[in-house]
Amino acid sequence: MEKIVDYISINKVCWNTRTDHHIESEFYQLDAFIKGASSLNPIELDLLGDIKGKKILHLQCHFGMDTLSLARLGAEVVGVDLSDKAIDKAKELTNQLNLDARFICCDLYELPQHLNETFDIVFTSYGTIGWLPDLNKWAAVVSKMLKPNGRFIMADFHPYVWMYDNDFKKIQYSYFNVETIIETESGTYADKEAPIETQSIGWNHPISEILNSLVSNGVTIQKFNEYDYSPYNVFPGMEEFSKGQFKFTQFDRKLPLIYAIDGTKL
Template structure:
C-alpha cells in the first residue's frame, strides 16, 4: 500500500471522530429528516428514484443517505474505516437500505462487481487522489452505458492560495503532492488533529481530459463564485446564504461542477 493512502486514511479517521459530533455536519438535524444535498447536484441529477447510485469518497454517508431517502439504490465507498462504520450505523438506525464499502478508490474494481446508473462524487474528493486518469477509469468502469457521472468540487483556483486566500502559495498544476501538517478540521477548529496529509491540486484540464479519454460525453460544466459550505477562512455570506471570499465577491471561482454521460 502506498504511503499516502495510509496517511490519509489516518487523517480521515481522525476527522470522522470530530465530524460526527460537529455543528458543521449537524447530524441531529439529518436524523430529523434534513437533506445534506445541495442545489448543484439536485438540479443536475433530478429524480433518482429507483436508480442505482455509486457515491465515491462518501465520508460518513450523509449525502449517500440523503440520496437513499430520495429513492436511489445507493452504494457508498470511502477510504476511512471509521467513516464507513459511522455510515453503516446511521443507515441501520434510520432504517435505510444503502450499502457502504471501505476501499481505496483505485482498488474498487477488486471489491465491487456492480454497474450503476449514476456515479456521484462531491466537495473535497479528487484533491486526495494523485492520478485522475486512474480515477476516471474507475468512474467509467462502474457506469452502465448511458449512465450519468456528476462531480461537484471546490475550484482549483481556490487551492492556489493560503488559508486566508490572501497569498498565492501553490501551483494550479499537479506537479507534485502537497504534503502538510493538518492541525484541525474545517468542521471544528477547536479540536486538534495534528496529522500529516497528502493532497493534489488538479487543474480543470486534467479533469476534462481524464473523462474524455474514457469516452465520456460532457453535457454540463458550471463554475460558482461561492461555496455552499463555510469551510474557508475570511468569508462573507451572500444574498443566497452561501460563502464568498471577502474582497473577491463575485470575482473568484470557489466551486465547479461537471455532468457527463457514458457513451
C-alpha cells in the first residue's frame, strides 16, 4: 500500500465541519431525540438485547445520540470520537438531558492511552472502520477494551456499497483494501445542500479483513448477518420500501447494504 497521508488531521477537519450541519439536519432528528426518541435501529437493538446495567464502550460515537440512547436503556456508557466538535456536543447533550455518560475525544488507535478499564460490550455502528487504515490495530483496541466474555456488537454498511462512485452509477473502487481513497465532497450525507466542501481519507475493508482481524485478536464470531436494506436513506436512488428500510431502486433491491457482527472475547 502507498504511504498513508496525515489522514487524522484531514478527517478531523472533515468531521468537525460536518458536525455543525449534522446537528441542525433533518437526517439526525435531534429535536425528536431530545424529546425522548431513541436513535438506535432494530438491527443493533436486536443484537444488543437487554443492556440494563451493562458497561458499554461506543467507538466512533459522533455527537453522541446513539451513546445517549444506550444510556437511556440503562447502560453505563463511554463514547469515543476523533471530532472535538462532536464530543463537545455529546457532552452538552448529556448535561442538557441530565443523563449519565462519559465522552473521550481521541483517535481510536490511541484510546488505550486515555482509558484504562474494560467493558461488557464494545459497540460501533454505521460509517466507522472506513476511516481507519489498519483493522488489525482496530481489532486490538476492541479486544483490549473488552472484559473476558465481553461482547463486540457492530452494524455497518456492507463493503460492497463502498465500491460505487458517489452517484451509485458505476463501480469505482476495489472491494479490497488496495488503495487510500481521497475524496472531496460538497454537502454531507445528512444534508446534501449544506454549503460545505470537505476532503476525507478512507479505506475499503472487505468482510474477510473485518472478520479475520477480530478473530486474530481473540474475538470469536457468534453471528454474522447481512441485510438487503439500510435503516438510513443516505445514498442516491434509495427508496423506503417498508418503514425504516431503504433500498436502491436502480439495483432492483438485490444488493447487500448492511452487515452486523456479534462477537465474544475469549
